[in-house]
Amino acid sequence: MEDLTQSWSRLTLTNREGPGCSLTATDSLEELSILAKFFTKRNLSIDAIARTFNPIWRARNGFKIQNYGDHMVLFTFDNKNDVDRIIASEPWSFDKHLVAMQKYDKETPIDEVKFERASFWVQLHGIPPKYMTKEAALKISGVIGEVTVPKEFKEIDGGNFLCLQVSIDLSLPLCRGRLISLENGRQVWISFKYERLPNVCYWCGRLTHDDKECEIWIDNEGTLKPDDRQFGPGLRASAFTPTRKMGLTVPGYYSSRKKAETTIVTTPMEAEVTANLEQLAMIITENTQANGRSETNRVTPTKELKCNAQSNNNCVAESMTRDINYGLENNIKTDMNVEPLLDPQQHEFQLHSININT
Template identity: 55%
Template sequence: MEDLAQSWTRLSLSEREGLGCCLTTEESVKSFSIAANFLTKRALNIEAIVRTFTPLWRARTGFKIQNIGDHKILFSFDDKEDVDRILGSELWSFDKHYDNDRPLQDIKYDRTTFWVQVRSLPMRYMPIEAEEKICNAVGKVIKQSDSQVYDGGNFIRVKVSIDITLPLCQGRLLSLNNDKQLWVMFKYERLPNICYWCGHLTHDDRGCDIWIESEGTLRNDQKEFGSSLRAPPFVVSKKKTIMVSGYFSTRKMNNKARHASQPMEEEPPTQ
């Protein structure tokens, strides 16, 4: 039936089957939805999902949860602000916001977003523009308006949309001024389950074709990927860098502030 729905253009439609039924916005749902693909082979427990996400999301008007099969869940909200806030935090490997104008089977669960920490770079090559250029190998860079979220102190963070059908990038070999070569490492914040045999997020070690083909004979030291991909927890609120104004500029600003705060002397009354 799904194939028929996709190939209707090749059919000779009768009068009853052709155009003649128009659906309006008044006949559509008034909710906002998130479609989620759970990267697990275990059966999904709806009640457990509700218990997990309710305290995390704190949706103002609540939400409805619907199992649409094949480890996919549809969350429906009455408040668009709840959806925008939840998608902004993105603590999971979910597809983008479902716009309700596409059939559910047309949603592609092939991308997710991570904050990637670029490590081992010399300080002179740590401007944001350089980091974004480096992370083009990881995925599509998502630029941020607040420059403070990039700063990790001895590393730079870049937000990247990643194609989960590909293995994770472990790092990148750079050429500095077309002379010296340097390997920089990538670490991924809030990295979920990952297969250390092939680097994919869509299954774990025991579900990997490489492991299955070996009939369990592979050793841990033969894994191509490792826990070094996982970044330690990062808190943006903790300032790693403070900008200090010039000495005389600060003195001038302090003098202006002091004069502005002094009360004006009252003039003596005239006779």
């Protein structure tokens, strides 16, 4: 009997079989899903898939896996950030074969979902330094697929190459490069290299099958030689880390020196010392006022710190030493536990606990 789910439109439906039942959001599961297509001929093991992706994805609350057959697997999460991060981190592979993924709303029948694209980070090598710009990179990489426009140039700057994220049509061969023309009439070949590239057919350049499954190989009855390959390992590239510093802008010599002479550099340690000095000065002032003595000729710690950057550390040390000595000489008691030690070589402060209680 023919499957009614495929032929109901040709049937005359009764009142019970016809429209009248509507499902809403309240009837659905509050879950987020990723549907994946594994481009391999081997049988899939759910346990092996879990062992592979669990330590890589590190999902906050874990995930569920369900095998739907035809190498289609449904991953279910309860955290939107996990889903967004996994999709943004394409490409993925399993057993060195491509795994195409997409968000799935569970409304479209699984057998109707098409896996036509996958995202890759593609490096552009051979661009003349004059044209190492975001605009040039976008123009060159347009033939690869749908390019994600970067916000800033530093996101794609690899030093001697540029790197962009591109959504590739899986029905087409990988683009090996592009011949570009410069203003002087010279032609330059720009090579495309793909990061985290899984198995690719070196006969036709597609990611959906291996060499021995390629129609070109089969049509030639296995007589092709390695020299007949139009693609090769040169398509692969090591992953690029944009956080690595690839360049530096150096300011003018004299302008930087002038700025250094007028700028007071305050480290966290100096800020702590200053706070201790102010507290000590307050205690000293209270005690001297109680004894009827004047402090008009004494420089306060706050004023003492107003010096240039090069002598700032010395000022703090001298001021603090003078305050502590003053307190000791005049039998001023305090529970502050501070001791300034200035390393003349490193110009850094260290705090050691001592009790100033005389």
